[in-house]
Amino acid sequence: xxxxxxxxxxxxxxxxxxxxAFPATITTNAADVQNTGLELAATxxxxxxxxxxxxxxxxGLLKNEVLAIGADSIPISGVGSRTEVGRSIGEIYVFEVExxxxxxxxxxxxxxxxxxxxxxxxxxxxxxxxxxxxxxxxFQGISIPKYNFGFNASAEYKGFDVSxxxxxxxxHKVINNTYAALMLGDYVNHHxxxxxYWTPTNTNTDVPRPVIGDPNGNNRLSxxxxxxxxxxxxxxxxxxxxxxxxxxxxxxxxxxxxxQNVLIISKYRGFDPDF
Numbered sequence: 645x646x647x648x649x650x651x652x653x654x655x656x657x658x659x660x661x662x663x664x665a666f667p668a669t670i671t672t673n674a675a676d677v678q679n680t681g682l683e684l685a686a687t688x689x690x691x692x693x694x695x696x697x698x699x700x701x702x703x704g705l706l707k708n709e710v711l712a713i714g715a716d717s718i719p720i721s722g723v724g725s726r727t728e729v730g731r732s733i734g735e736i737y738v739f740e741v742e743x744x745x746x747x748x749x750x751x752x753x754x755x756x757x758x759x760x761x762x763x764x765x766x767x768x769x770x771x772x773x774x775x776x777x778x779x780x781x782x783f784q785g786i787s788i789p790k791y792n793f794g795f796n797a798s799a800e801y802k803g804f805d806v807s808x809x810x811x812x813x814x815x816h817k818v819i820n821n822t823y824a825a826l827m828l829g830d831y832v833n834h835h836x837x838x839x840x841y842w843t844p845t846n847t848n849t850d851v852p853r854p855v856i857g858d859p860n861g862n863n864r865l866s867x868x869x870x871x872x873x874x875x876x877x878x879x880x881x882x883x884x885x886x887x888x889x890x891x892x893x894x895x896x897x898x899x900x901x902x903x904q905n906v907l908i909i910s911k912y913r914g915f916d917p918d919f
Contacts, residue, residue, distance in 0.1 A: 645681075645682050646679070646680070646681055646682075646683075647678065647679070647680045648678065648679045648680075649676065649677070649678045649711070650676065650677050650678075650679075651676045652673040652674070652675075652676075653673065653674075653675040653676065653677060654671060654672070654673055654675070655671070655672070655674055655675035655713060655714070655720065656669040656670070656671050656720060657669060657670055657671075657672055657674050657675075657713060657714035657718065657720070658714075658718040658719075658720060658721075660716060660718065669720075672714070674712070674713065674714040674715070675710065675712060675713050675714070676710070676711035676712040677708065677709070677710055677711060677733065678708075678709045678711055679706060679707070679708055679709075680706075680707045680709075681704060681705050681706040681707060682704065682705040683702070683703070683704045683705075684702065684703045684704070685700070685701070685702040685703075686700065686701055686702075687699070687700040688700070694801060694802070695799055695800070695801045696799065696800045696801070697797075697798070697799045698796075698797065698798045698799075699795075699796070699797050700795070700796045700797075701793070701794060701795045701796070702792075702793065702794045703791070703792070703793045704791065704792040704793070705790065705791060706788065706789070706790060706791075706792070707732075707790070708732040708733055708786075708788050709730065709731070709732060710727055710728065710729050710730065710731060710732065710733060711729065712729060713727065713728075713729055717729045721737070722734065722737075723865070724736060724737065724738050724819050724865040725737055725787065726781075726783070731783070731786075732786045732787075732788050733787075733788065734787050734788070735783050735784075735785070735786050735787060736783065736784040736785050736786070736787055736817050736818075736819060736870055737781050737782065737783055737784070738781055738782075738784055738819070738864075738865045738866050738867060738869075738870065739767050739768070739776075739780060739781050739782075739864055739865070739866040739867070740767065740768040740770065740780075740782055740784075740866065740867050741765055741766070741767060741768070741850075741866050741867055741868050742766040742767065742768045743765075743766050743850070744763060744764065744765060744766060744842050744847075744849070744850065744852055745760055745761070745762050745763065745764050745765075745766050746762060746847055747762050748762065750762075750766070754766060754769075755767075755769035755773075755774050755775055755776050756774055756775050756776065757776050757860060759859035759860050759861075760860045761853075761855075761859075761860070762842075762844070762853075763841075763842040763843070763852055763853030763855075764852055764853065764855075764860040764862055765852050765860065765861075765862040765866070765868075767780065767866065768780065770782055784817060784867050784870045785816065785817030785870060786815075786816050786817065787816055787817060787818065787873075788816060789813035789814060789815055789816040789873065790814065790815025790816060791813060791814045791815045792812070792813050793811070793812050793813075793814075794809070794810065794811045794812070795809070795810045795811075796808065796809040796810070803885055803886045803887070803888065804883075804884070804885050805882075805883070805884050805885075805886070806881075806882070806883045806884075807880075807881065807882050808878065808880070808881045809878075809879045809880040809881070810876060810877065810878055810879065811876075811877050811879050812874075812875055812876040812877060813873065813874070813875060813918065814873075814874040814875075815874070816873045816874075817870050817871065817872060817873055818870075818871055818872075818873040818912065818917050818919075819865060819869055819870055819871075820869050820870075820871050820912065820913055820914050821869070822914045822915075823835060823869055823871075823913050823914060824863055824865065824868075824869040826838070827851070827863060827868075827869075828858065828863050829841065829852070829853070829854030829855060829858070829862070829863075830854070830855075830856055830857070830858065831856070837851055838851060838854065841853055841854055850868075871911065871912050871913065871917075872910075872911050872912065872917075873912065873917045874910060874911070874917075875908055875909065875910035875912065875916075875917045875918060876908075876909040876910070877905065877907065877908045877909075877916075877918065878905075878906040878907040878908075879904065879905065879906075880902065880903070880904055880906075881902065881903050881906055882900055882901070882902040882903075883900060883901050883902075884898055884899060884900030884901070885898070885899055885900070886898045887899070
């Protein structure tokens with residue numbers, strides 16, 4: 645069980661507008677971060693009628709909290725992320741989607757999106773000012789896993805042996821930029837989900853119309869592209885057999901088959917959420 649506080653960390657601290665420069669940052673020793681957590685590990689070994697077995701596992705909990713960012717605690721914004729005092733480092737910070745505009749009346753009665761047309765994404769006006777701007781982004785999940793775990797098992801019997809190692813993480817979100825790029829609807833490769841794009845006769849969909857140049861910013865980072873980062877991965881497995889050989893050249897010969905990154909169990913639509 646631990647609580648670790650790190651102080652005077654290097655950070656690109658935003659400068660206040662009173663400096664006359666915008667946007668501007670200064671890299672300085674000005675950030676404090678605290679990590680609180682729990683780590684457990686256990687191993688069991690035994691022999692059952694000549695079969696040697698071993699099981700091991702580990703489990704960790706982690707809470708990350710930013711305690712300070714310079715003297716003024718001005719949040720640090722990234723691409724689809726925001727680091728703010730009282731929250732964890734690099735939390736996902738994007739727009740929220742309300743749906744798709746079905747007609748011009750919906751556009752006229754919504755917060756101003758100047759280039760919107762029927763079939764475009766309708767973004768939520770979070771601050772109620774009647775305009776969709778960067779101030780309408782919100783926190784959509786932490787990017788640091790709350791839980792990490794692993795499990796390994798092995799067995800050996802009369803020269804045969806097998807071992808597996810699973811690893812995983814949970815309790816966090818990821819932005820699927822690959823999926824976002826494939827949902828642009830421009831002169832690029834497309835995800836098959838684009839086949840269900842909005843048309844006047846296909847309105848029951850959450851995929852906007854394809855349009856060159858994306859004038860409404862349909863593909864700006866939003867909760868459309870935020871996915872669960874939970875996964876379980878079969879990292880390694882190995883099966884082998886040791887031939888008993890007694891010669892001056894070798895005591896034994898072992899033949900084996902092994903694999904790495906064999907299987908991923910996840911709802912993430914990309915290749916691997918453990919990037």
